[in-house]
Amino acid sequence: MKPSSISRRFFGGLFGAVCALALSSLPVMAQDGAAPDPLASWNDGAAKQAITDFVRDTTTAGKPTFVPPAERIATFDQDGTLWVSHPIYTQVVYCLERVPAVVAQRPELRNVEPFKTVLSGDRAAIARLSTKDLEKILAATLSGMSVEDFNADAAAWIARAKHPRFDRLYTDLVYQPMLELLGYLRANGYKTYIVTGGGQDFVRVYSERVYGIPPEQVVGSAGGTKFGYRPDGTPFLTKEPKLLLNDNNAGKPEGIHLMIGRRPMAAFGNSTGDRQMLEYTTAGPGARLGMLILHDDGPREFAYGPARGLPDTRIGTFPQALYDEAGKRGWVVVSMKNDWKRIFAFER
């Protein structure tokens, strides 16, 4: 379904009313001339209320829950939390599409699995590749080049690659309510970080442009680099296939300690890969905020995992236990269908 038809179906009747609001992504000015709502794409409800309560509690001087600006850290998972990750992680698409270039440089891989399957172009066979196969592909396609060459290649790819369903750039498929949330937290003195299971170097290529998050505030799965010299003595770094940080599950709080060195005040995720990050965050004293984004909006985005009674998909695990834990620990589950007025900036 094309986005224009999605928009018509869901927003058609309201077109006149929302037209003025939707014309730009500027904050929406309330009709009575009050300050614009920084969370204009969030419907009123428990989720939006939890966010504004948390910010009020941690930024109001004199409150026992007040947090000094230097300690205001908020961490966001990326895939499925800030942008679309269905049906396949964007970075995996990048790696699959890089296989021909890698094989051109290393012809010995041409008839070796899983590279042979990827080169065959057989989509069904590619979809059946195991996690172990994908790891081999990631290692081969994300190492061996200089840091600058990688950045240039990833930047060129992300500037042209489109999501098959939406026929839009992946970077257009960021969630407008989450962009507003990032901006709202920053306007209240929070330093916003991405803490992703995806590749740190990959996300850093576009994080500033797309999320307003500079490279040094992106924590992700990270390979080592190796310092060396070109024949003329110029030093450079080569990306190595050695994994330094697997920034998933327990690796998220461990990565947060390594890269940030403080416990976040707020954390946002959507799958079991984010569980320990939310646990670590919300176990701290004072006011804390933990949120899980629930993908329950098939027409506008996707319904998968718990929304379809499936604890596991290729893009994460979403067991009932995670939602039971959310209830127990006071995490807020955000329904994309009910809590978000619009999902993408391009919706009209």
Next chain:
Amino acid sequence: MKPSSISRRFFGGLFGAVCALALSSLPVMAQDGAAPDPLASWNDGAAKQAITDFVRDTTTAGKPTFVPPAERIATFDQDGTLWVSHPIYTQVVYCLERVPAVVAQRPELRNVEPFKTVLSGDRAAIARLSTKDLEKILAATLSGMSVEDFNADAAAWIARAKHPRFDRLYTDLVYQPMLELLGYLRANGYKTYIVTGGGQDFVRVYSERVYGIPPEQVVGSAGGTKFGYRPDGTPFLTKEPKLLLNDNNAGKPEGIHLMIGRRPMAAFGNSTGDRQMLEYTTAGPGARLGMLILHDDGPREFAYGPARGLPDTRIGTFPQALYDEAGKRGWVVVSMKNDWKRIFAFER
């Protein structure tokens, strides 16, 4: 020698003249009412000029060497560059003094070297411990506790531990000209980072208070942590004896890529451990600044390494080749004796 006698010897004759300036650490107001000099503790000369030229070239809009604020990154070694590291690295003192507490918890170490020697209190024997011995001591004293317990212990120690020669807190032995340089760069939109061979977690305990550098802008040698749960289900991180990043030599640019993800515009160091960081920094395009602090002021601080014709000491290696390279690559060598009006804030 006590600091008061050092002060008298070197500043006695000038006491009246400098009294007004030295009364506080506020910037010095020029006599003609011009703006205060942000680098008041630097003597006029090539080093100070290189700093102000670099800042002018990278922050003046329209210049071909202009650098957008987001890319203004400056990295500083700590030991010997921001504070005194002679005759022994401060963190090594901390680890040596922690040995009795570790042995109390692990009595099996009592008669095992190098712990036995440390417990003996024999200073000459302790001074002869090998680097391998020191590594064993660091691993044993910096792991096995929760991150919070470590932070509390290190914070309590650094609040009381004093340097034997100056009889002052180690945190009073930061170089005033470097504090001014950090502030000057920050006032010009630079994000200042510490990139230390010392322990990242240790430096993070006091970096904000002492240098105005928040924990997340400290890159250092880093051990892993392990996420786990207390019996009541509360999650916590335990420091592990596993080394993730040896942030020395080639490890410095590798650590910068891992933790910052951008090539610095300026880098400051004092020994071969900083060589690759300076090489990597100054190999980038545009205006770059590389600086080496030369410890050539025995009376006010220490003269060691090249100032005494010794390429190696227990606190670093300073071969002639490093200074030859500085000349070749355009790095500026800062003479503490000649370029710094005063070294410590407490000098009068």
